[in-house]
Amino acid sequence: MKFLISVEQVFEALLLQEDTDHDKKITKDDLGPKRFVLVDENTKQEQIIEGTYHLSNLLQELAVLKEKDEILGEVDLDYIQENPVERISRKIKDDYWDELTRTIDKKGLKLIIEDVKTSNEMATIYVSAKDLQGVTYFKELEKELKNFEVVVMPSSISEDYVATLDHKPGILALALQKKVYSLQGVPFVVPGGRFNEMYGWDSYFIGVGLLIDGKLDKAIAIADNFKYQILYYGKILNANRSYYLTRTQPPLYSSLLVAIAKEGNVSQEWLQSHLETVILEYNTVWMVQGNRLTPTGLSRYKADGIGMPFEVEPGHFDDVLEPYAIKYNLPIREFEKQYLARTITDPELDLYFVHDRSMRESGHDTTNRLINTCANLNSVDVNSFLYKYEKDIESLIKDYFDGSFTVEDVTYTADEWAKKAEFRKEKVNELCWNESASMYFDYDFVNKKQFPFEAASTFFPLWAGLCDENQAQKLVENALPFFVKMGGITGSTQNNWLESDSNAPQRQWDYPFGWAPHQMLLWEGLLKYNYKDKAQEMVYRWLWLITKNAVEYNGTIPEKFDLETSSHKVFAEYGNVGTEFDYIAKEGFGWVNASYQLGLQILDGKLIDKLNQLTSPEELF
Structure with a gap:
């Protein structure tokens, strides 16, 4: 009516x-x-x-x-x-994905020119000299648009060159596509809120949601932009801004490629070109000895660059800088200024920021698991992702390319990738599995010992299929209860929180906060090892939390939740994107949107009915 x-x-x-x-x-x-x-x-x-x-x-x-x-x-x-479940899901499918879609072209640049992150008077776009089509296109736009400048970067982008860009930060060009009468930007989907750039691992989880909602073209566009970044910037970037050129993101490209291939609506030529790029990224980003490959044979997060990361707000590092300001007998702001200008250098502080930048590369910015130690760790997360790469490449070669695949005169067989995966699996289980704790811990290859921080990444091997049945059982029966709250799993256990320094800042990826990617990887891992009832429970808990907050707070779908209070009201580090809007929530938050759609694919009908009634998980499990 x-x-x-x-x-x-x-x-x-x-x-x-x-x-x-x-x-x-x-x-x-x-x-x-x-x-x-x-x-x-x-x-x-x-x-x-x-x-x-x-x-x-x-x-x-x-x-x-x-x-x-x-x-x-x-x-x-x-x-x-x-009903709330139907309303939330409908708005995600029909409205939110489109609201979150951006392009780097004439039409899309208007948003970027007005971007709150563009502090300089002239909006700047950086284009690789290798991208001849992009250089021509954006140089023509420079003549049309006001307050807009195009800078052509050298074909080989050095760490020193990137440091010079901090004086004029800007957006990085992404892929263009030929349309009937013009070139247009290949679209991408931003996380939400203040973001107008494409983020690496966010984009994978967003892609999962897009495929569920029948938006194959947008998922393909994400993969095309991944490919562009690898070819022109050398890696899938943390995000396409100038100050992220030294930093990649968790490797999930192969998982997106497999998901798209299963839809069956892409050409063999498209699949081949992307598999070539996946292998290129694997070899040149993750398997370079002394960079992200370590002497153990396992990999690590290891961003380049020196000093404080550019994007962090003033004052964020005051607790770190204060002892050094005292050491050099300077007020903290003056020390910060001189340190940024490199008129003062300090090897110990520089090393801290190597770890900090690497932590941001991991996507977990920030967590006490990785503070001042990240680059020393064969982390469970990155090696789970890379094991999945190896298994994905094996299956893609076997299923689509008759068992062998040639890239630049090098022929790979499916069996080769199976052996790479088996080697990584054995090493992860040797160095990272802790039988007594029933958890996987990161391995500190510098000090040759496990780093016993109880983090949600312990469940990533379930998702990757890396653990055996015994390990899976221990993870589910022994470890999982330490992470479970009313609305899902926390980023780390309460044990770690109680043992942490009471004066340290509360880290947003630790207890008591809950994040969509942790939930999604856990669900798929539980299903992979046939823990169907537990998967139903864990899906219900998270979807209940999203639904409850949307019902009580005008449709709010935020970036993360406080699982101690089952609330979107988060007071840690960077606040909570997706909560600031007038009258109507227009976009939600990318990976939370995706988690909702994925969860509904898993949840049975009776539990969806309970979800519409906002029945508490305590009454059901």
Whole structure:
């Protein structure tokens, strides 16, 4: 049923009555009557709308009508009364993915030119000299757009060259595609909120959601931009901004490629070109001895660059810098200034930032697991991902290329990649598995011992298929309970939190915070080892948390959650992207959106019914 209403009048009356804290949302924190009478302008029929959830739905529908500048508009009561699970999933599929899509081209650059991260007066785009098409395209745009500059980078990008770009930070070009009358940017999907750049591992999880929602073209575009970054920047970047050129991200390209190939709608030529690039990345990024490959035969995160990472806000490192400011008898801001200018150098502090930059390369920025130690670690996460690379390459060669695959006169066989995977599996189990703890720990290859930090990465071998049945059982039965809270698993255990320095900052990837990628990898790992009931439980817990917060907080889908309080209200480090909006949540957050869609693929119908009723996990498990 649809009601014809005076849009502005109803909108203002609803806010005046229900938005008592004036945050332009209707949430459980508002103290209004939570009861509003809607009147049809034609029939004068009345409909009572009650409760936070239904009132916030009404506000959202009104916000859409206002954006269309409708004076008299129709409100669909079915949308207001829609079950929360169906509403959240529908909006992700129909609205959020499109809202999060960006391009680096004439149309898309408007957002970037106005970007809050662009501090210099002139918006700058950097293009590799190797990308002849891109150089020509963007140089032509430079003539058309105001306050826009194109800088052509050398074909070989050195660490020293990247350091010079900090004086004029900018966006990095991505792939272009030929359309009928023009070139256009190959689209990518941003995480959400303030982000206008393409992030490495976010993009994989986003790709999972896109494929579930039938948006194959967008998932293919992500893979095409991965390929572009490897060919022109040497790696899949942390994100496509100038100050990320020295930093890659967790290797998940092969997993996206396998997922796309299973859809069966890509050409052999496309698949071949991407498999070539996956192998190129594997060889040149992850398997270079002395860089990311270590003497153990396992890999590590190891970003280049010296000193503080450019993107971090002033004051973020004050607890680190203060002892050095005292050492050099300088006020902290003056020491910071001189350290940044390299008029003061300190090898010990430089080493701290090698670890810090490498931690940011891991995607886990920040966690006490990797603070001041990351580059020394054969981490469980990166080696699980690389084992999956080796198994993926093996299966792609076997299934699509008759068992052998040639790249630049080098022929690879599926068996070769199977042996690489077996070697890594044996090494990870030798160095990282801890039988007594029933967990995988990172291996400190410098000090030749395990680093016994209890982190959610202990479940990544389940996802990769790296562990045996005994290890899987111990992970599920012994380790998992230490991580489980009402709404999913935390980034680390409470044990680690209690043992940490009480004066240290609270790290957002540690206890008590919960993140979508940890949940998604855990679910798929549980299913891989046939723990179907446990997978149902863990999916339900996370989807309950997302649904509960969306129902109570005007459709909010944030970047992460506090699992101690089962809330999106997170007060650690960088805040919580996806919570700042007026009237209607338009985009959610990329990997949380994806986790919702993936979870619904796994969850059985009876539990989806319970989810719509917001039945507490405590009542079910």
